[in-house]
Amino acid sequence: MRAAAVPAGYPQFFAGGEGARVRDVDGRSYIDFMCSWGPIILGHRHAEVEAAARAQLDAGDCLDGPTEHAVVLAEKLVATILHADWALFQKNGSDAMTTCVTLARAGTGRRKVLVARGAYHGAVPWCSPSLIGVTAEDRAHLLHFTYNDISSLDAAVAEAGEDLAAIVVSAFRHDLGVRQELPTRAFAQAARAHCDRLNAALVLDDVRAGFRLNLGGSWENVGVRPDLAGYSKAIANGWPLAAVTGNARFRAAGEQVFVTGSFWYGGAPMAAAVKVIEILERENGPARLEAAGKRFAEGVTGSAARHGFEVSLSGPPAIPLMQFNDDPDVRLGEALCREALARGVYLHNKHNMFLSLAHTDSVIDEALDAIDKAFAALARNRTAVA
Amino acid sequence: MRAAAVPAGYPQFFAGGEGARVRDVDGRSYIDFMCSWGPIILGHRHAEVEAAARAQLDAGDCLDGPTEHAVVLAEKLVATILHADWALFQKNGSDAMTTCVTLARAGTGRRKVLVARGAYHGAVPWCSPSLIGVTAEDRAHLLHFTYNDISSLDAAVAEAGEDLAAIVVSAFRHDLGVRQELPTRAFAQAARAHCDRLNAALVLDDVRAGFRLNLGGSWENVGVRPDLAGYSKAIANGWPLAAVTGNARFRAAGEQVFVTGSFWYGGAPMAAAVKVIEILERENGPARLEAAGKRFAEGVTGSAARHGFEVSLSGPPAIPLMQFNDDPDVRLGEALCREALARGVYLHNKHNMFLSLAHTDSVIDEALDAIDKAFAALARNRTAVA
Missing domain, CATH: 3.40.640.10 (Type I PLP-dependent aspartate aminotransferase-like (Major domain))
Incomplete structure (x- = not known):
């Protein structure tokens, strides 16, 4: 995890986490869809x-x-x-x-x-x-x-x-x-x-x-x-x-x-x-994680479509990879993640993400609301990005 | 650390540690000269x-x-x-x-x-x-x-x-x-x-x-x-x-x-x-660890000599290897360690040991007293062991 490899806009140093959220050293909080790159399955500090x-x-x-x-x-x-x-x-x-x-x-x-x-x-x-x-x-x-x-x-x-x-x-x-x-x-x-x-x-x-x-x-x-x-x-x-x-x-x-x-x-x-x-x-963990992942995927793809984008989530819903359908240099993916980060949602566009049991319906819906605004911003800037 | 590889008399499962001491799951306490095979340098749970x-x-x-x-x-x-x-x-x-x-x-x-x-x-x-x-x-x-x-x-x-x-x-x-x-x-x-x-x-x-x-x-x-x-x-x-x-x-x-x-x-x-x-x-750690190791080595070799054995401690005093001078099959070494364990001191005879800053003079002297009794017991059973 070299600082040089972290895309622009991503926080590089973290202070803590709780449930589905992480906090960076500048005090910004994010709904975390990386779950520490996999380890967090029940939520931070369960x-x-x-x-x-x-x-x-x-x-x-x-x-x-x-x-x-x-x-x-x-x-x-x-x-x-x-x-x-x-x-x-x-x-x-x-x-x-x-x-x-x-x-x-x-x-x-x-x-x-x-x-x-x-x-x-x-x-x-x-x-x-x-x-x-x-x-x-x-x-x-x-x-x-x-x-x-x-x-x-x-x-x-x-x-x-x-x-x-x-x-x-x-x-x-x-x-x-x-x-x-x-x-x-x-x-x-x-x-x-x-x-x-x-x-x-x-x-x-x-x-x-x-x-x-x-x-x-x-x-x-x-x-x-x-x-x-x-x-x-x-x-x-x-x-x-x-x-x-x-x-x-x-x-x-x-x-x-x-x-x-x-x-x-x-x-x-x-x-x-x-x-x-x-x-x-x-808690019937795998079934709940799959349901959470499906809610997330449906929300993201629906939001993308509403704003004129085609986004696919592949793999198991609990460990989804999010990709724009026509984005060979991942410029759209990176831009979306930047817009989401600015709205308090930590996503990834090249590596798969991870859901946890702390990703309840209300947390996912809160994230989807921010992601919808991120797609809206991306749509406004589409010409600049693509 | 296979159970099969732990010599007879050694505890296999541990419950906790504090300072220079570890406690096994049967409630027995030992002055610990392995320091978790090296990691413990200030004492357990500093x-x-x-x-x-x-x-x-x-x-x-x-x-x-x-x-x-x-x-x-x-x-x-x-x-x-x-x-x-x-x-x-x-x-x-x-x-x-x-x-x-x-x-x-x-x-x-x-x-x-x-x-x-x-x-x-x-x-x-x-x-x-x-x-x-x-x-x-x-x-x-x-x-x-x-x-x-x-x-x-x-x-x-x-x-x-x-x-x-x-x-x-x-x-x-x-x-x-x-x-x-x-x-x-x-x-x-x-x-x-x-x-x-x-x-x-x-x-x-x-x-x-x-x-x-x-x-x-x-x-x-x-x-x-x-x-x-x-x-x-x-x-x-x-x-x-x-x-x-x-x-x-x-x-x-x-x-x-x-x-x-x-x-x-x-x-x-x-x-x-x-x-x-x-x-x-x-705390001037390395100097204090060397002094602790020297006190330990002098005590062990002196005690060995008093009971008719020749024991050498080699390497840096803070990380000593203890060997009997004429013990090619380490039967004497193993027997000494068993006797020491029975008296609440955890030693090793093939792998080097480790000192920590929790090994104060009084802790080392307490261990040396038990080790002296272990050598005495070994001397009484010398024919049986060798």
Whole structure:
């Protein structure tokens, strides 16, 4: 998050947040549709989650080993995420996805890893979207397919041959700046069938989507269960935590690989995560997030149309990407976001956004009202922008 | 930290900590000489640090971008760590060391990275101490030297030739289970001279030692400054944080490489880190930690001698490794630790230990009294153990 990469008009430094709102250091408040780029799923500073985390924090967070919350959370994940027979804990989404690949290689004794072209799986050399400072060998055993394209997957599997360790898939296609796609059932089943036939690992990158789409795992929506999955972002409503879940087949690999980090057993984030999952279950979280996302999408597209624009929201409603239909250089998108920011709504036009349970109907309607004024301003300045 | 890897007699789950003491889930209290494997440098739940972190936590930790603490901490690190012209923030020590290597490659346009044989720089495929799930290509551009052995360094530099990107050095030699060594001035200068001559990066892994030995950087003690350095562990007294510091030469590389993580801009750990450094400066931290470590080492070795054992503590007094002189299978070491645990003192016999500012003279003396009784018990059972 380089300051240089933040578009003009965006606040660069933040002071705090509450519910669906964030506040910048200049005291301006925004209805937040980024949710800290995913972590905030219940709203900023959710009282029950904060209380759970602070109960452990008051006793001590980073100790000489894990707290009881490591066991409680592992059991909670195994009870909730349907493919999971065990769990391990880390800090970053990149940690989780790197460890999934290491586990797949350890468990299969093979090396080739298939990833979708353009997919984001983390910011470390084997998967970084940038090649600056990365060597060719860091990517030596990667092969590529196109998301939702079965024949490209078949070809990559054939190329890997007997050395296929893993097929790594995002929960849905969420490449930066590209119209989002949900996985097709046929594609998901093809990936599962290849892994079953070849004893390879199907690895689900549920870092971005996890807990928003389906508490049982995001590919439950297409009826397919992975062998290994990576979680982070929303798992603890902003407390730093990542997790790998695995099935029994990869338990031995999980016992063998060496992964560790100084803060991975901090108890407060795990206590937070247990509470987050309880609340999402109690509140029927994914269904409410989808409803909130649909209300938001309908409002935005309707408002756009009223002011003479065509805007699409793609991907799951709870994690929507907003794009003008004819805006190849995203000048309209950026201009709309600037106008919305000036009216107290924090949107994004290249990266997907995130809804939270704090995005109630009244909050969304308040945001939509400001967004409608933003489209009106954009319509007035259309010639200047386009 | 697998339960299976914890020696018999060690508690596996912890409930809390305060000052120099930790408490396990069975209610037993221990004087803690692991300090959470390094992070705790002021004592568990240090009041000023907790207050600083919670002030931000009360407003919101994980927001849509950094808080002001990112700027304050970067300025504090640049003012404190003498080679540093800039800083970036992460979560794990492995993040920091991986990013140092990426920065070295980006800044030099070369690939070869020299590391000491047996050195620990993290738990990711390029540097993990385990090869399980790791491919040969993950290590393709690593070359090895022996710590403190200039001719082995010269040979590795020659082998890298014009492709030398970095020499990576630990602050001191702290390989697991091996007698620790401080760097010699001649070795440090040789590493610096090679990097100067070849325009390569000297990378200091200060993750384990950082802030305990010298606030200006651990190699200030031998008069050598790195180009890049990795920090984590003690930086925020247990709050999860890592940092990379770099000099002006690598600023452009720092602006180019792609590194990001969902929780890296959390404000609370950064507020904690600013306070930690202030307190270490005010309290003359490194000198007091060295004095505490010397008191501990003299007490332990004296107690050992009184009971007929020879025990050495190696490495910097603030981060000592305790070994029996004739104990190749560490049975004596393990037995001593068990006896000490039974008397309320948490030691380690293979991994180095860590002192904190909460290890006052009276706390150390209380621990030494229990350790003396542990040696006495060991002497009574010597035949059974050895």
